[in-house]
Amino acid sequence: MEKYSVRQAQVNQMDKLTTQEQVHAVSMQIEENKQCLQDLFADSADIKMREMVLGRDQVRCLAAYIEITAGSLAFENSLIGRLLNDLSDLPAEQIYETLALNGQGLCDVTPFDNIEDAVQFGMLTGDVILFIDGFASALKIPDKGYPNMGVTKPDSEKVIRGSQEGFADSVKVNTALIRKRIRSTKVRVKEVKAGLYSHTNIDLVYMEGLIYPDMLEEIERRLDSYTIDGILDSGIIEQLSEDNWYSPFPQFQTTQRPDRAAIAVLEGRVVLLCDNSPTALILPADFNSLLKTSDDYYNRFEIATLERLIRYAAAVMALALPALYLAVTNFHTQILPTSLLLSFAAARQGVPFPAVVEVLLMELSFELLREAGVRLPGAMGNTIGIVGGLIIGQAAVEANLVSPIVVIVVAFTALSSFAIPNEELATSFRILKFYMIALSAWLGLFGFLAASLSILIHLAGLKSFGIPYLMPYIGAELNGYEDERDSFVRYPMSMMRRRPIYARRNERIRLTFGTKKNKGKER
Amino acid sequence: MFSNNDMISSRQIKRLLIFDLFGISSLLLPAQLAGTGGGMGIWCILAGTGLALFYLWMLQICLGRAAQDYLEYLSQGFGTFLAKLFYVCYGLICITAGAYTAKLLSELMCESLLDSREFPVALLIVLLLALYGGIAGLEARARVYEILFWVLVIPLLIMLALCVRQVQAIQWFPIAGHMDEEAATGFWSGAWRCFMTFLPLTFLLFLVPNVKDKKKTGYAAVCALTVSGLALCIIYLILLGIFGSRALMQEQYPIITLMGMVKIPGEFIKRLDALMVGVWFFTLYAMIGSSLYYGVSILRRAFAKSAADKNAAQKNEPYKKSCYFAAAAAVYGIAYGFYLLPETEHLAGRLFAYIGVPFLMLVPMLSLFLCRGKAHNKGSRVRTNETDHDERKGVDEC
Numbered sequence: 001m002e003k004y005s006v007r008q009a010q011v012n013q014m015d016k017l018t019t020q021e022q023v024h025a026v027s028m029q030i031e032e033n034k035q036c037l038q039d040l041f042a043d044s045a046d047i048k049m050r051e052m053v054l055g056r057d058q059v060r061c062l063a064a065y066i067e068i069t070a071g072s073l074a075f076e077n078s079l080i081g082r083l084l085n086d087l088s089d090l091p092a093e094q095i096y097e098t099l100a101l102n103g104q105g106l107c108d109v110t111p112f113d114n115i116e117d118a119v120q121f122g123m124l125t126g127d128v129i130l131f132i133d134g135f136a137s138a139l140k141i142p143d144k145g146y147p148n149m150g151v152t153k154p155d156s157e158k159v160i161r162g163s164q165e166g167f168a169d170s171v172k173v174n175t176a177l178i179r180k181r182i183r184s185t186k187v188r189v190k191e192v193k194a195g196l197y198s199h200t201n202i203d204l205v206y207m208e209g210l211i212y213p214d215m216l217e218e219i220e221r222r223l224d225s226y227t228i229d230g231i232l233d234s235g236i237i238e239q240l241s242e243d244n245w246y247s248p249f250p251q252f253q254t255t256q257r258p259d260r261a262a263i264a265v266l267e268g269r270v271v272l273l274c275d276n277s278p279t280a281l282i283l284p285a286d287f288n289s290l291l292k293t294s295d296d297y298y299n300r301f302e303i304a305t306l307e308r309l310i311r312y313a314a315a316v317m318a319l320a321l322p323a324l325y326l327a328v329t330n331f332h333t334q335i336l337p338t339s340l341l342l343s344f345a346a347a348r349q350g351v352p353f354p355a356v357v358e359v360l361l362m363e364l365s366f367e368l369l370r371e372a373g374v375r376l377p378g379a380m381g382n383t384i385g386i387v388g389g390l391i392i393g394q395a396a397v398e399a400n401l402v403s404p405i406v407v408i409v410v411a412f413t414a415l416s417s418f419a420i421p422n423e424e425l426a427t428s429f430r431i432l433k434f435y436m437i438a439l440s441a442w443l444g445l446f447g448f449l450a451a452s453l454s455i456l457i458h459l460a461g462l463k464s465f466g467i468p469y470l471m472p473y474i475g476a477e478l479n480g481y482e483d484e485r486d487s488f489v490r491y492p493m494s495m496m497r498r499r500p501i502y503a504r505r506n507e508r509i510r511l512t513f514g515t516k517k518n519k520g521k522e523r
Numbered sequence: 524m525f526s527n528n529d530m531i532s533s534r535q536i537k538r539l540l541i542f543d544l545f546g547i548s549s550l551l552l553p554a555q556l557a558g559t560g561g562g563m564g565i566w567c568i569l570a571g572t573g574l575a576l577f578y579l580w581m582l583q584i585c586l587g588r589a590a591q592d593y594l595e596y597l598s599q600g601f602g603t604f605l606a607k608l609f610y611v612c613y614g615l616i617c618i619t620a621g622a623y624t625a626k627l628l629s630e631l632m633c634e635s636l637l638d639s640r641e642f643p644v645a646l647l648i649v650l651l652l653a654l655y656g657g658i659a660g661l662e663a664r665a666r667v668y669e670i671l672f673w674v675l676v677i678p679l680l681i682m683l684a685l686c687v688r689q690v691q692a693i694q695w696f697p698i699a700g701h702m703d704e705e706a707a708t709g710f711w712s713g714a715w716r717c718f719m720t721f722l723p724l725t726f727l728l729f730l731v732p733n734v735k736d737k738k739k740t741g742y743a744a745v746c747a748l749t750v751s752g753l754a755l756c757i758i759y760l761i762l763l764g765i766f767g768s769r770a771l772m773q774e775q776y777p778i779i780t781l782m783g784m785v786k787i788p789g790e791f792i793k794r795l796d797a798l799m800v801g802v803w804f805f806t807l808y809a810m811i812g813s814s815l816y817y818g819v820s821i822l823r824r825a826f827a828k829s830a831a832d833k834n835a836a837q838k839n840e841p842y843k844k845s846c847y848f849a850a851a852a853a854v855y856g857i858a859y860g861f862y863l864l865p866e867t868e869h870l871a872g873r874l875f876a877y878i879g880v881p882f883l884m885l886v887p888m889l890s891l892f893l894c895r896g897k898a899h900n901k902g903s904r905v906r907t908n909e910t911d912h913d914e915r916k917g918v919d920e921c
């Protein structure tokens with residue numbers, strides 16, 4: 001009951017927060033507007049308000065902006081500077097007339113009728129708002145905006161062939177990067193705001209006609225199903241919108257690559273871009289798509305297939321290798337040939353710990369090194385990997401803390417986990433590896449089988465926006481077994497003529513050959 | 524959107540049934556057939572498969588008539604009380620079959636991979652997995668076996684292929700010896716045992732509301748039965764050719780012993796029985812999972828009072844987890860009882876052979892004469908979320 005009251009109080013507080021805001025119309029008197037702004041931004045040192053005069057009649061005006069987001073007002077290249085110059089010789093009536101009729105043409109001006117909207121959608125988005133005495137609208141004038149990093153190379157998902165552009169922090173830049181790749185009028189960008197205080201822009205990018213409309217509705221419903229104070233990264237949206245919160249497996253595909261996002265849009269999936277986040281979410285996601293990379297489609301099919309098979313094998317080894325080692329060496333030594341068994345035994349001579357402690361020790365050391373490597377600045381991060389991997393490993397073996405074979409197993413497992421292109425999927429395997437180690441150390445191969453089966457049952461029940469997670473290995477018949485052509489084996493490009501199951505049934509042809517009729521026709 | 528409609532495809536039915544049928548039959552039958560049929564074991568398998576095909580034909584007619592619900596179909600001919608009583612019997616048979624298979628799997632695991640003292644732990648883990656699979660639903664179980672099919676079949680085929688060179692064809696003879704009274708009894712006993720291991724086909728009756736395409740269901744079941752029968756024939760011939768009938772009848776799990784004898788070229792792995800036992804782990808688990816799933820859904824359906832309850836029971840929504848926990852606890856109790864008191868297992872085996880099997884055969888047979896079934900509405904068909912979705916989209920597009 002008490003729990004309920006606390007929850008109810010929280011909900012009430014949230015409601016209060018959303019409904020409390022009053023609206024102030026923009027006044028003709030500049031002083032009133034200034035006072036209103038000062039009330040709204042009391043004790044805000046970063047808010048700048050600069051009074052000026054405009055035109056021949058010396059009309060008073062007030063430019064309000066957040067420090068840093070606006071360039072110098074006198075600067076010739078800034079829009080506000082140009083606007084002020086254009087208006088400098090006009091009489092008062094003409095200023096009002098010009099702004100009312102031609103503001104958009106002069107410098108992309110957006111008028112607002114009330115101060116709260118002007119602040120929310122003008123000033124706090126990093127633009128300048130201009131109040132003019134005797135003019136009952138506040139004008140939003142785009143300026144340089146908030147500082148951000150711009151387009152850089154993505155940190156993850158490196159490719160040998162293909163674009164090296166990565167997503168930036170700004171949602172608008174990211175949207176443009178996708179549009180740059182798909183220059184079609186059918187690309188739609190739906191903007192949603194989320195976060196009670198952060199008012200984060202979220203863009204849903206998709207291809208009109210390709211996606212199922214109820215997929216889009218479902219995404220919007222989920223985004224609308226919660227109220228949170230702030231959304232600072234797409235990861236927050238991911239966690240709040242996924243079907244199974246307890247699953248270690250990612251139910252959204254993440255990418256920092258615009259070309260990967262563009263591929264997803266062309267497949268009939270939705271790309272969710274969040275402001276201030278260089279990581280886009282792609283939905284729906286399935287296990288197979290998490291093991292693909294962009295250059296799978298840029299390379300020849302033999303290379304792509306080989307790489308995919310290696311990645312699948314790496315995924316299995318990242319999950320199962322230490323557990324299998326423990327099960328075989330502790331319980332079922334009859335599997336191994338005598339010579340190998342003897343060399344294992346010789347390697348373990350002098351090690352005081354049981355094999356499971358050895359493995360756990362090395363795995364935890366590796367996790368520690370990984371975490372330290374990520375947190376340390378650039379060059380030092382690489383150094384710690386080498387120091388940890390080589391020197392500490394060697395020292396541990398020489399000190400008889402672990403056997404060399406365990407170092408090899410753990411290093412091989414680590415290498416395998418790095419071969420998985422999706423970081424979230426690799427992390428889920430890293431977590432589940434410990435579950436498999438625990439059961440295998442306890443019950444040998446039986447534990448190994450039980451752990452594998454439970455993971456498989458979990459995966460079989462998992463869905464991402466209604467799409468079974470194990471598509472196309474299950475339910476492949478739904479799309480005429482076409483999706484299997486882009487799974488373990490990537491068929492030659494000329495044979496991959498259909499879009500995956502995410503696209504609407506009648507819009508699944510993506511490749512045709514020959515006839516002039518089809519050329520230039522958007523499908 | 525897609526999925527989560529508790530509907531499974533014909534491919535999934537086929538693969539699930541293959542695992543249900545293949546697991547126990549390949550593990551236990553060869554030794555038993557060598558004891559009863561000797562060299563004629565192969566004919567026993569063929570006869571058992573033939574009987575199973577006849578049984579399947581009967582089930583298919585029932586399936587066709589039952590339209591959506593087998594209980595309603597039975598109620599037409601036997602009355603509601605008897606139909607519900609039959610359902611309770613079906614449910615109890617499923618639970619007991621699940622318990623027997625769980626005991627068998629745990630014993631196999633203890634014998635091959637663990638210590639015999641760890642039977643309760645092995646049984647507990649097997650049932651926890653079955654519980655998890657049951658709660659995950661029919662679709663999830665079907666998907667697991669859709670995925671696992673080739674993963675298990677390919678290594679098994681490779682191992683059997685590697686065994687072939689050790690086969691001494693002379694051990695197969697006499698394939699058809701003199702048919703005296705004793706041989707005839709052995710033959711029919713073997714065929715009957717073979718037929719009994721194919722009785723999981725009965726699950727088809729309760730699968731009706733969960734089938735996407737009923738027309739393909741029958742075909743999928745025939746395929747599953749044929750594949751299982753054929754696999755059993757091949758395994759029996761290989762085992763007989765390697766062990767001979769005397770040695771074969773003394774082995775408890777001859778196929779596992781055989782896996783330990785296979786020599787891998789290069790010998791980088793010495794013995795594979797510990798790894799290959801995984802195939803039977805998954806196949807027997809499939810049977811336990813099916814028994815638990817159908818046991819729970821049949822009993823819930825039998826005790827559902829109203830139409831709303833009936834739908835809820837079919838969808839397995841309310842109290843689903845509690846029912847599965849209760850059923851799993853019952854299965855654990857029965858299986859542990861079988862393990863501790865082997866005479867109870869013999870008794871249950873006799874009850875199943877003399878009462879259970881005739882019951883499973885007679886009820887559908889009698890229903891063919893007594894129940895008419897619902898008239899088919901040719902325009903209607905079982906709708907899946909996928910078809911609904913696509914049709915809806917089609918309408919939207921129009």
